Amino acid sequence: MTDQLAPRVAASIPLGVEIGEHAMRLTVTRGTTPLAPRWQVRLPAPAAPAEALAALDTLIERALNERETAYSSGTRVALGVALWDGADAERGIVRAMRYAPGWEDYPLAERLAARWGGPVRLLAASDAAALAEAHVGAGQDAPVVLYILLARSVWSALVARGRVIHGAAGNTGRLAHWRVRTDGPRCSCGAYGHLEPFAAAQALVRNMIGRAAASDESTAAILDITGGRAEAMSARAVVQLAAHDDAAAVAVLADALDALASALANLIAVLDPALVVLGGPLAEAGDAFFDPLRTRVGVLCEPFTQAPAVVPGTLEPAAPLIGARLLAEGIGMETLVR
Numbered sequence: 001m002t003d004q005l006a007p008r009v010a011a012s013i014p015l016g017v018e019i020g021e022h023a024m025r026l027t028v029t030r031g032t033t034p035l036a037p038r039w040q041v042r043l044p045a046p047a048a049p050a051e052a053l054a055a056l057d058t059l060i061e062r063a064l065n066e067r068e069t070a071y072s073s074g075t076r077v078a079l080g081v082a083l084w085d086g087a088d089a090e091r092g093i094v095r096a097m098r099y100a101p102g103w104e105d106y107p108l109a110e111r112l113a114a115r116w117g118g119p120v121r122l123l124a125a126s127d128a129a130a131l132a133e134a135h136v137g138a139g140q141d142a143p144v145v146l147y148i149l150l151a152r153s154v155w156s157a158l159v160a161r162g163r164v165i166h167g168a169a170g171n172t173g174r175l176a177h178w179r180v181r182t183d184g185p186r187c188s189c190g191a192y193g194h195l196e197p198f199a200a201a202q203a204l205v206r207n208m209i210g211r212a213a214a215s216d217e218s219t220a221a222i223l224d225i226t227g228g229r230a231e232a233m234s235a236r237a238v239v240q241l242a243a244h245d246d247a248a249a250v251a252v253l254a255d256a257l258d259a260l261a262s263a264l265a266n267l268i269a270v271l272d273p274a275l276v277v278l279g280g281p282l283a284e285a286g287d288a289f290f291d292p293l294r295t296r297v298g299v300l301c302e303p304f305t306q307a308p309a310v311v312p313g314t315l316e317p318a319a320p321l322i323g324a325r326l327l328a329e330g331i332g333m334e335t336l337v338r
Helices: 006-010 049-065 108-116 125-136 201-212 216-225 235-243 247-271 287-301 319-328
Strands: 013-020 025-029 038-042 077-083 086-088 093-096 117-124 144-150 154-160 275-279 309-312
Touching (some): 013 125, 013 319, 049 077, 077 086, 201 216, 201 235
Parallel strands (some): 077 117
Antiparallel strands (some): 086 093
16 A cells, blocks of 8 residues: 555545345455454345445445444545456456346446545455455465465465456456366356366366266265255365265366366466465365365476465455455555545
8 A cells, every 4th residue: 555545544444345146245344354243235136236336335334333433424434345246456347247237347436435435446356355365364474375266166366465466457367267178067158178167166066966966875965965955065065975985076076176286286387376275165175175185286286396385265254355354454455446
């Protein structure tokens, strides 16, 4: 944060905002820990900007009013915003919001700054989560952190000396589309052989259910671990079933680990991170996931370098929101809309 910006940020109350699920889930926090108070609303359908911002204003007012000293009409608020869809951090705009109307090229930072008077900064949710892990989570002692988010898709982010690194057009981090094979399931982008359909947390569940359809034993195992509700299957449960030698789960997990280790080894060769942090649902999968992943990454890196530690994130599932809160203070980047 530059000296020019410091007085303004210091005079504002910093809040973190997370906008997810097609602008249907809005969350606000004041703190920088997973247990910090938060205010959340879930809208019934994908929301246009006017509807979402009206709901967000209400949440921000609640967060301010529940401080020890209630805010006044002249209170300035600095906002950091983590977006689960396309964010142009440099210009402070939303590139698009899936299924939600009216968000393409929407000047979100400008509108929020006009409403709340303080600086507004935007980041993609994966970048915000990386920022949080690098500053107050698993990577806080590492100079260069490579963050991998395994969720509905696969994202990556690099934090070097406390700053999120962006590419020329803001398109960094799309690890989902790293080519790991010449064949395989179809990616959401339409191509084949990409990382996403193997290693995304959602992909593990989908692949497990698909393989289990041909096995009465695996189908029974899914129903047993989910209490008879196959729709409640999770990526962590796939790992648990693999640890108990379910054949379908073992095969699904091996495909995921092989693909992910290949992508990580290549990134390590190029970026030389001090630490690799994995976030998302699989961050809580335990040694049954991380031990074989570390082994695979180590073997692939051995010819050219010693693999850095690969560790789970410690801030799940609040990492993006915590990163947004840090961003409100100007931590991690200098881009803002005045």
